[in-house]
Amino acid sequence: MxxxxxxxxxxxxxxxxxxxxxxxxxxxxxxxxxxxxxxxxxxxxxxxxxxxxxxxxxxxxxxxxxxxxxxxxxxxxxxxxxxxxxxxxxxxxxxxxxxxxxxxxxxxxxxxxxxxxxxxxxxxxxxxxxxxxxxxxxxxxxxxxxxxxxxxxxxxxxxxxxxxxxxxxxxxxxxxxxxxxxxxxxxxxxxxxxxxxxxxxxxxxxxxxxxxxxxxxxxxxxxxxxxxxxxxxxxxxxxxxxxxxxxHVERLVEDHVNARRLASALVEMPHVRMDPAGTDTNIVYFDLEGVDGPLFRERLAAEGVLCSGVSPTRIRFVTHLDVSARDVEDAIPLIAGVLKGLPAA
Ligand SMILES: Cc1ncc(COP(=O)(O)O)c(C=O)c1O
Incomplete structure (x- = not known):
């Protein structure tokens, strides 16, 4: 798998x-x-x-x-x-x-x-x-x-x-x-x-x-x-x-670097409206505009990337111990690809 x-x-x-x-x-x-x-x-x-x-x-x-x-x-x-x-x-x-x-x-x-x-x-x-x-x-x-x-x-x-x-x-x-x-x-x-x-x-x-x-x-x-x-x-x-x-305390900064990298890539992607609060730590929220949130999550999961939906349009990514910098680099094009392929809601 x-x-x-x-x-x-x-x-x-x-x-x-x-x-x-x-x-x-x-x-x-x-x-x-x-x-x-x-x-x-x-x-x-x-x-x-x-x-x-x-x-x-x-x-x-x-x-x-x-x-x-x-x-x-x-x-x-x-x-x-x-x-x-x-x-x-x-x-x-x-x-x-x-x-x-x-x-x-x-x-x-x-x-x-x-x-x-x-x-x-x-x-x-x-x-x-x-x-x-x-x-x-x-x-x-x-x-x-x-x-x-x-x-x-x-x-x-x-x-x-x-x-x-x-x-x-x-x-x-x-x-x-x-x-x-x-x-x-x-x-x-x-x-x-x-x-x-x-x-x-x-x-x-x-x-x-x-x-x-x-x-x-x-x-x-x-x-x-x-x-x-x-x-x-x-x-x-x-x-x-x-x-x-x-x-596992010292390494938390790695999660924050990974989250900021993810946020900086997301902000450039279509249909993404980034949270104005910014990304201080390991949690990245954004809102989807003009596309369906549950469909986004489903298609992303089919590509092997899981995220949470806190509302039909609001999405959350969280970085952690089991997500490497390499994982984030691999996830970014997959997220962008899914967003580009989504039908207008
Ligand atoms: C800020 C905050 N407080 C409390 C909790 C509850 O923790 P638990 O899931 O262990 O009950 C969470 C869980 O995500 C949380 O984010």
């Missing part, structure tokens, strides 16, 4: 041999009883990478955000704020509202996912009590934009001044740090809690971490248990995440 170039998501990576070896060697125990040394090591190492006191290993980013909201919003009616294009508002089944009765109020974000500090302050209210502001970085639906440390500080300060806690959905915070030539810790220095994923740009098969003050994480551990998210010999997957932290 011809080689497949899978640009649907950075979640499609497969563990490398080195990662599989680390998984096979992992020392394990029953984590729910506190006996899994590899999971404990991961929780400590991951929390340290974002400058937080403690960490909680969770099966997914969605559960990391959900546990965070359920742990922050403790009283009935406590509400949270999140950006209009945030993953929390658009792709997580509104779990915090559905399962926790937490109202999530929507703050309009700009094309990079930034929320005006004044808007955060305006949304905060004493009753119903607003207790939390959620910030996303990099911003998935806003073309993978990397919000700077200054922007993060501005939003966080506004929230704190309004008496709110701040949770960062940093599913791809390492991508943001790589793009901005800084550390994840610097980007979330003022935030109270941070979730990030091992299963995206970092290339692990599964898992995310929720980090924050030890007292918060102790409570979050019980919330995770309530949700059925406690695990047993999770050291097998924690080992993959530890391996990713040690081996």
């Amino acid at each position: 011809a080689r497949l170039i899978d640009l649907r998501s950075d979640t499609t990576t497969r563990p490398t041999q080195g990662m599989r070896d680390a998984m096979a060697r992992a020392e394990v125990g029953d984590d729910m009883m506190g006996d899994d040394p590899t999971t404990r090591a991961l929780e400590e190492a991951a929390a340290a990478r974002v400058g937080k006191e403690a960490g909680l290993f969770v099966p997914s980013g969605t559960m990391g955000n959900l546990v965070a909201l359920l742990t922050h919003c403790v009283a009935r009616g406590d509400e949270a704020i999140a950006g209009s294009e945030s993953h929390i508002c658009n792709h997580e089944g509104m779990g915090s509202s559905a399962l926790g009765g937490i109202p999530v109020r929507v703050a309009q974000n700009d094309i990079r996912g930034y929320i005006q500090p004044a808007d955060i302050k305006a949304l905060a209210r004493p009753w119903p009590r607003t207790v939390l502001a959620c910030i996303e970085n990099t911003h998935n639906r806003c073309a993978g934009a990397a919000l700077t440390a200054t922007e993060m500080r501005e939003m966080t300060r506004a929230a704190h001044e309004a008496g709110l806690q701040v949770h960062v959905d940093g599913a791809r915070i390492f991508n943001a740090a790589a793009a901005l030539e800084t550390t994840p810790e610097a980007l979330v220095a003022d935030a109270d809690t941070v979730q990030f994923c091992f299963s995206k740009g970092l290339g692990a098969p599964v898992g995310s971490i929720l980090t924050g003050p030890r007292e918060f994480i102790d409570r979050a551990r019980l919330v995770r248990r309530t949700l059925g998210g406690s695990m047993r010999q999770s050291g097998v997957i924690a080992a993959a995440a530890l391996y990713a932290l040690d081996h």
Whole structure:
């Protein structure tokens, strides 16, 4: 079979041999009883990478955000704020509202996912009590934009001044740090809690971490248990995440170079209207004009290149560990060829 170039998501990576070896060697125990040394090591190492006191290993980013909201919003009616294009508002089944009765109020974000500090302050209210502001970085639906440390500080300060806690959905915070030539810790220095994923740009098969003050994480551990998210010999997957932290962070810049190369080629192609937010990291969005999106994806797949469609006209490409510079060079003429051959919609 011809080689497949899978640009649907950075979640499609497969563990490398080195990662599989680390998984096979992992020392394990029953984590729910506190006996899994590899999971404990991961929780400590991951929390340290974002400058937080403690960490909680969770099966997914969605559960990391959900546990965070359920742990922050403790009283009935406590509400949270999140950006209009945030993953929390658009792709997580509104779990915090559905399962926790937490109202999530929507703050309009700009094309990079930034929320005006004044808007955060305006949304905060004493009753119903607003207790939390959620910030996303990099911003998935806003073309993978990397919000700077200054922007993060501005939003966080506004929230704190309004008496709110701040949770960062940093599913791809390492991508943001790589793009901005800084550390994840610097980007979330003022935030109270941070979730990030091992299963995206970092290339692990599964898992995310929720980090924050030890007292918060102790409570979050019980919330995770309530949700059925406690695990047993999770050291097998924690080992993959530890391996990713040690081996797959430095290389993220390669994904960003590949994404920019793809974007610079796409902008020259017929029917393509590029996202004005630009390409900061590993996510490239564009809109198709005058042709059918599903047909484009189908024909491109027949050529061995996969992408995602977020609407009938909006397309997403994501670069990652399993996509080389060579793959991108090979994909470009295939994409151009498919676009040229499409009938007018
Ligand atoms: C910004 C952001 N947050 C959270 C998630 C959820 O992660 P998971 O798919 O592991 O539940 C994603 C997934 O793509 C994401 O892009």
